[in-house]
Amino acid sequence: MNEERREFIKKTSFGFLAGIGVTSGFFLNFLMEKTDTSIWADKSIAGTIRWGMLIDMRKCIEGCQKCVDACRLAHNVPDFGHSRYQLEWLQKSPYHEVFPTSGEDFIGKERTGKLFPSLCNHCAEPPCASACPTQATFKRFDGIVALDYHRCTGCRSCMASCPYGAIGFNWSEPRPAIKALNASYPTREKGVVEKCNFCSERLLKGKLPACVEACAEKTLTFGDLNDPKSEIRLLLEKNQTMQRKPELGTLPSVFYII
Amino acid sequence: MKITTREVVFGLLILVALLALRGFWPTVKAEKIPSPTVKVTAIDSTACIAPTEYMRSHHMQLLNEWRNTGARDNRPYVTADGKKFQKSLDTCLGCHSNNTYFCISCHQYANAKPNCWNCHLSPLDKP
Numbered sequence: 001m002n003e004e005r006r007e008f009i010k011k012t013s014f015g016f017l018a019g020i021g022v023t024s025g026f027f028l029n030f031l032m033e034k035t036d037t038s039i040w041a042d043k044s045i046a047g048t049i050r051w052g053m054l055i056d057m058r059k060c061i062e063g064c065q066k067c068v069d070a071c072r073l074a075h076n077v078p079d080f081g082h083s084r085y086q087l088e089w090l091q092k093s094p095y096h097e098v099f100p101t102s103g104e105d106f107i108g109k110e111r112t113g114k115l116f117p118s119l120c121n122h123c124a125e126p127p128c129a130s131a132c133p134t135q136a137t138f139k140r141f142d143g144i145v146a147l148d149y150h151r152c153t154g155c156r157s158c159m160a161s162c163p164y165g166a167i168g169f170n171w172s173e174p175r176p177a178i179k180a181l182n183a184s185y186p187t188r189e190k191g192v193v194e195k196c197n198f199c200s201e202r203l204l205k206g207k208l209p210a211c212v213e214a215c216a217e218k219t220l221t222f223g224d225l226n227d228p229k230s231e232i233r234l235l236l237e238k239n240q241t242m243q244r245k246p247e248l249g250t251l252p253s254v255f256y257i258i
Numbered sequence: 259m260k261i262t263t264r265e266v267v268f269g270l271l272i273l274v275a276l277l278a279l280r281g282f283w284p285t286v287k288a289e290k291i292p293s294p295t296v297k298v299t300a301i302d303s304t305a306c307i308a309p310t311e312y313m314r315s316h317h318m319q320l321l322n323e324w325r326n327t328g329a330r331d332n333r334p335y336v337t338a339d340g341k342k343f344q345k346s347l348d349t350c351l352g353c354h355s356n357n358t359y360f361c362i363s364c365h366q367y368a369n370a371k372p373n374c375w376n377c378h379l380s381p382l383d384k385p
Binding site for chain 2: 018020021022138140141146148149150181183184186187188189204
């Protein structure tokens with residue numbers, strides 16, 4: 001390539017670019033198409049809220065079942081009365097079941113001897129939602145991992161993929177197994193899975209989850225993890241907290257102080 | 259003072275750059291999108307969401323749509339006259355459970371067996 005040709009290409013390409021710049025200046029909406037943003041006015045944008053929970057085990061009383069009972073009543077959780085079919089949205093489990101991989105095995109009975117409230121962690125990266133073939137389990141705009149029972153086919157892929165065992169299956173008709181029927185919430189039917197929904201039906205009415213409200217000791221703190229000024233975020237900043245099986249990268253939204 | 263060609267070209271370059279930047283003015287001027295918040299929609303149970311005749315013939319289509327979208331889309335259902343309702347069977351039953359046989363009386367006659375009541379508590383099941 002001779003020097004003249006090289007210069008010519010340089011100059012013309014520069015001139016072309018400058019031309020585009022000048023024309024875009026003259027015609028204001030040359031590159032920008034006007035968009036009507038009002039269509040998004042009512043739709044919440046995903047990721048702005050992330051509901052989370054902090055469980056302060058220093059305050060949790062041994063033998064107290066108030067949160068578990070409140071959850072059972074609020075959501076018509078069946079009690080099949082057999083450990084094999086047992087199904088819980090919220091339960092109290094021993095340390096080695098809740099934190100099997102914590103690496104803090106010998107830290108003293110006063111901290112690990114208790115029963116830990118365990119529930120769906122509403123992971124930021126939920127493996128159950130990825131595993132669900134019908135997208136019945138999905139992550140909502142507010143970080144809650146929700147289950148649309150209408151879509152559930154009962155394949156139990158979510159149960160197999162959940163590392164926390166937070167999902168239960170209705171092996172038989174659940175309605176006869178419900179001790180106290182709550183008329184304000186539906187039951188489930190035989191052949192669908194069910195799990196904690198972070199009381200999304202109560203959040204819609206501006207109420208706190210049933211377990212949080214039931215706990216007189218204020219063991220459970222519920223709030224928006226994306227809001228740096230929320231109570232839960234302030235507590236998370238001040239205390240050393242734990243998540244369940246953090247090494248799996250599911251990013252749980254439920255935190256523990258033990 | 260003599261102005262060199264170099265200075266003229268430099269000046270023109272600045273002019274071109276400024277004119278090019280003007281193209282982004284609509285973006286700067288554009289209205290800020292308000293930050294979204296969770297809206298609490300109160301259940302308005304004072305009126306039905308559509309005329310009785312329409313509801314008689316089309317309630318299944320409407321309920322089917324609510325069932326399919328209700329869990330995912332948090333936006334309320336907006337009626338033709340602008341009223342907002344939460345997409346929930348409880349929105350209907352808020353009024354209609356006054357009559358215990360409201361659903362079943364027609365369904366039995368038409369031999370329609372919707373599977374709503376497998377999970378949802380029908381007015382008959384409510385204690």
